[in-house]
Amino acid sequence: MTSPSxxxxxxxxxxRKTYAGASRPVEVLRGVDLSVPRGRTTAVTGLxxxxxxxxxxxxxxxxxxxxxxxxFRGTDIYALRPDARAALRARSIGFVFQAYHxxxxxxxxxxxxxxxxxxxxxxxxxxxxxxxxxxxxxxVGLAGREAHRxxxxxxxxxQRAAIARALVNxxxxxxxxxxxxxxxxxxxxxxxxxxxxxxxxxxxxxVMVTHNDAIAARCHxxxxxxxxxxxxxx
Numbered sequence: 108m109t110s111p112s113x114x115x116x117x118x119x120x121x122x123r124k125t126y127a128g129a130s131r132p133v134e135v136l137r138g139v140d141l142s143v144p145r146g147r148t149t150a151v152t153g154l155x156x157x158x159x160x161x162x163x164x165x166x167x168x169x170x171x172x173x174x175x176x177x178x179f180r181g182t183d184i185y186a187l188r189p190d191a192r193a194a195l196r197a198r199s200i201g202f203v204f205q206a207y208h209x210x211x212x213x214x215x216x217x218x219x220x221x222x223x224x225x226x227x228x229x230x231x232x233x234x235x236x237x238x239x240x241x242x243x244x245x246x247v248g249l250a251g252r253e254a255h256r257x258x259x260x261x262x263x264x265x266q267r268a269a270i271a272r273a274l275v276n277x278x279x280x281x282x283x284x285x286x287x288x289x290x291x292x293x294x295x296x297x298x299x300x301x302x303x304x305x306x307x308x309x310x311x312x313x314v315m316v317t318h319n320d321a322i323a324a325r326c327h328x329x330x331x332x333x334x335x336x337x338x339x340x341x
Contacts, residue, residue, distance in 0.1 A: 116280060116312050117143040117166060122175035124161055135161045136172060137335035143280075143328075148306065148313040150323035152341075153332035159316035160284050162332070166314065167202050167282050168192045179280070197225045201273030201311075203283040203302075207265040209257040209272070216240050216253035219272045226276065236275075243271035247301045263294035270302055274309065281306060283315040287322065299325075 124136040135158045143149050153159050164170035166177055168184045177184050179199070184192055196202075201222075209218045219240040223229055229236065244253055247267035257265050266286060273281055286302060287295030299322065306313045315326065320341075323329040329341040 113144040113146050115142045116145040118178045120176045122172045124172045135335050139337045143314055145312055146310055148326040149328040150326040151316045151330050151332050152320055152323045157332045158335040159332055163282050163284050163316050168196050199279050201278035201281040203269055203273045203286050205285040205288045207269045211257050214254050215268050219275055223275050247271050262290055263298055266298050267301055280312045285317055
């Protein structure tokens, strides 16, 4: 008897997004539908300009679509007030940026701790937040580097720190935008090993966009994307 598929944690329906181009509007999302099962890993692949990152930012609640809906655990996130949507992201959705976006003036420990400071009562939980940040840095192979600043680390180390930062609030959903896009293949493999290991050990749902089909093949689901249209699973 086949076990039932997990219920979706994230659903997008009829997403459309158009940007103003130099000579004409560019339709980046053209009616995208996507259902992401809870606890699974999902990859979206495509060439540069296919709409992958725009889709991911829309799913994260960071860039509203022109039309369509995004539901996280059944809640239409774009029906929420901006402050409520930001609070939902802080509690439940982690995001790994391709360009790391670590704050250069902060240490690694401070960078990883930062999202936790956005949650209510953070001032009372300072020691616990720092302990969790240290544990996550150790989990991504950066124990002993807590006092270093981003400029003192390699690209791969910065991306591992960014993964730790994205997980510090124990999100249910992790979104990753080309997490190895700025890295060589060997360093990228190192980063992916940490990413997939942490996602599996914490039962986190992962949605990742990448141009690399070999990386996508490691996920439970793989959706190709072309010219703003999401194709059936590969």
